[in-house]
Amino acid sequence: MFDENYLQKIKERKQEWDKKFENTKEREIKFITDSGIPIKNLYTPLDVKSNYLENVGFPGNTPYTRGVYPNMYRGRLWTMRLFSGHGTPEATNKRWKFLYSHGETGFSAAVDALTFNGIDPTNPDGDAEVGTSGVPLYCIDSMFALTEGLPIDKVSVALIVEPFTSAPVCAMYYNMAKMRGLDIKALMGTTQNDILTMTVGYVPYKNVNPYHILRLACDLIEWCVPQKNVPRWHPINFTGYNYREGGIDAIQELGFVFASACSHIDNLIERGWKVDDFVSRLAFHLSAHKDFFEEIAKYRAARRIWHKLIKDRYEAKNPRSMEFRFHVQTAGSSLTAQSPNVNIVRTTIQALEAALGGVQSLHTNSYDEAICLPSEEAVLLALRTQQVIQDETRVPNTIDPLAGSYFIEWLTDELEERVLSYIDKIEKVGNIARALDTGWLYKEMRDAFMRRQNRIEKGEEIVLGVNKFPVPYDQTTTVFRTNKEAVKIEQERIINLRKRRDNTKLETLFDKLRKVCEKEENVMPIMMEITKEGATVGEICDIYREVWGIWEPPIAI
Numbered sequence: 231m232f233d234e235n236y237l238q239k240i241k242e243r244k245q246e247w248d249k250k251f252e253n254t255k256e257r258e259i260k261f262i263t264d265s266g267i268p269i270k271n272l273y274t275p276l277d278v279k280s281n282y283l284e285n286v287g288f289p290g291n292t293p294y295t296r297g298v299y300p301n302m303y304r305g306r307l308w309t310m311r312l313f314s315g316h317g318t319p320e321a322t323n324k325r326w327k328f329l330y331s332h333g334e335t336g337f338s339a340a341v342d343a344l345t346f347n348g349i350d351p352t353n354p355d356g357d358a359e360v361g362t363s364g365v366p367l368y369c370i371d372s373m374f375a376l377t378e379g380l381p382i383d384k385v386s387v388a389l390i391v392e393p394f395t396s397a398p399v400c401a402m403y404y405n406m407a408k409m410r411g412l413d414i415k416a417l418m419g420t421t422q423n424d425i426l427t428m429t430v431g432y433v434p435y436k437n438v439n440p441y442h443i444l445r446l447a448c449d450l451i452e453w454c455v456p457q458k459n460v461p462r463w464h465p466i467n468f469t470g471y472n473y474r475e476g477g478i479d480a481i482q483e484l485g486f487v488f489a490s491a492c493s494h495i496d497n498l499i500e501r502g503w504k505v506d507d508f509v510s511r512l513a514f515h516l517s518a519h520k521d522f523f524e525e526i527a528k529y530r531a532a533r534r535i536w537h538k539l540i541k542d543r544y545e546a547k548n549p550r551s552m553e554f555r556f557h558v559q560t561a562g563s564s565l566t567a568q569s570p571n572v573n574i575v576r577t578t579i580q581a582l583e584a585a586l587g588g589v590q591s592l593h594t595n596s597y598d599e600a601i602c603l604p605s606e607e608a609v610l611l612a613l614r615t616q617q618v619i620q621d622e623t624r625v626p627n628t629i630d631p632l633a634g635s636y637f638i639e640w641l642t643d644e645l646e647e648r649v650l651s652y653i654d655k656i657e658k659v660g661n662i663a664r665a666l667d668t669g670w671l672y673k674e675m676r677d678a679f680m681r682r683q684n685r686i687e688k689g690e691e692i693v694l695g696v697n698k699f700p701v702p703y704d705q706t707t708t709v710f711r712t713n714k715e716a717v718k719i720e721q722e723r724i725i726n727l728r729k730r731r732d733n734t735k736l737e738t739l740f741d742k743l744r745k746v747c748e749k750e751e752n753v754m755p756i757m758m759e760i761t762k763e764g765a766t767v768g769e770i771c772d773i774y775r776e777v778w779g780i781w782e783p784p785i786a787i
Contacts (some may be wrong), residue, residue, distance in 0.1 A: 265479035267641070280637055286633060295642070296531050296630040307620050309590065311592070313388075317716045317717050321365075336386050339390060340364040343356065349767075353723060355435075370405055371712050389419065408491050418462050431674060439778070442550060445497070446753065450465045451494065474561070475561070477563075477678045480525065482514065510548065513555065513557065528586030557589070559593040561595075562600075574597045581594050582619060595612060597612075602710045725767060
């Protein structure tokens with residue numbers, strides 16, 4: 231970026247500066263990023279390794295370091311999408327309408343633990359969990375209640391559900407839309423459908439092994455995009471955010487995300503598709519964590535890494551295939567039950583990271599989420615946080631405003647190198663399914679969690695209110711409670727559905743599903759038939775378990 235003579239002059243002046251201030255005392259802490267990257271006291275042009283035109287470039291141009299769109303937020307601001315889900319579909323519908331009326335621009339349904347794990351509310355294994363951690367979506371009737379009175383033909387909808395249940399839940403949603411007279415080819419939305427969220431992000435309950443989970447995830451991708459049934463839908467969202475919440479760092483977050491994405495791409499190529507047939511509809515969901523500059527550099531590095539992977543490894547021809555578009559969620563694990571109002575500050579700063587990093591869609595956490603599901607007051611403040619950044623700060627006025635910072639460019643390069651090295655480390659174990667089945671990824675998660683916990687206990691990682699200026703748990707915040715009658719309401723919904731549906735016809739369709747599973751064919755065509763007739767998520771997943779067995783994850787302790 232500078233000629234050699236000028237760089238030599240800077241080097242000489244830097245040496246003079248170092249000598250002049252070599253005895254200046256610094257604080258006795260480790261100056262490192264959250265990922266452990268050592269940070270120097272000062273960065274200059276000498277630290278910038280990138281060739282600007284090749285490695286930084288212009289927004290909307292390869293390698294997309296500065297953004298995937300040429301005008302970024304000067305053209306369109308990011309989507310404000312807050313996860314919502316509690317009690318019943320009707321209660322969640324009410325929350326969606328509340329947020330929509332206050333300016334939310336995308337809907338998102340976080341499902342409850344039973345929907346996540348493919349269990350009906352009539353199953354005694356989990357009736358106590360109905361609606362407590364998200365919205366229950368057990369049957370097609372739930373989808374009608376969830377979306378009643380909302381413009382789902384104009385606003386994108388995210389279904390936060392994983393591969394084990396993504397096919398039935400999405401099929402219910404698509405059938406509901408069809409029955410309302412909508413063209414599903416025009417539907418906009420995203421399914422999380424992420425194998426790692428289902429395994430290392432959460433502890434799965436009575437799920438099948440990761441090889442089948444990977445195949446189920448790819449079934450939805452194949453049916454939606456290359457087969458062109460719902461071509462505007464994002465059928466998978468690789469959710470680095472959820473694994474990051476378990477204690478891993480930014481390098482591991484991107485390593486997990488990209489290694490997983492490559493495994494899915496490889497599966498679809500093995501099915502006979504070309505990378506350009508589907509890869510532009512793969513989506514990503516990253517964390518905005520506590521290290522302000524590292525997170526911004528992480529987003530910039532992620533765009534460059536994805537461009538290189540898709541161009542060099544998979545030889546994509548369509549430039550759109552190489553664009554890395556992503557959603558961000560502020561870090562729930564950074565929130566504390568002590569002094570929850572401080573969480574407002576944490577979330578605001580993390581949202582700013584996402585905006586400065588070029589996010590396409592953003593969820594801001596509510597200040598009470600370390601205590602309970604978000605209250606209406608807290609979720610409105612979370613939405614207003616994004617709106618202040620969009621409408622009052624003028625941050626969106628220029629594209630990639632931190633580009634050219636010697637520190638940011640150096641850190642972007644450093645993260646790229648370390649992430650690519652970590653991807654190689656994962657892939658030496660095998661594809662993402664093998665890395666799970668052998669327990670390797672669980673060991674990585676365990677070790678990362680222990681490192682972070684040790685840093686907090688030693689005071690090397692400061693958490694205000696916990697290990698610095700400690701205070702008791704907050705006793706004043708009003709705790710939001712879900713509907714105590716949700717269990718009864720959802721059980722009655724299922725019972726009434728089973729009474730009115732054609733159970734004889736469904737038994738024939740269940741046998742058809744068994745044959746599809748045995749032959750390892752794409753489950754989505756039969757899923758569209760079976761959910762339209764009123765099959766429940768639990769009934770469908772029980773057939774998965776029957777045919778494929780139950781997998782016990784090799785969790786490392």
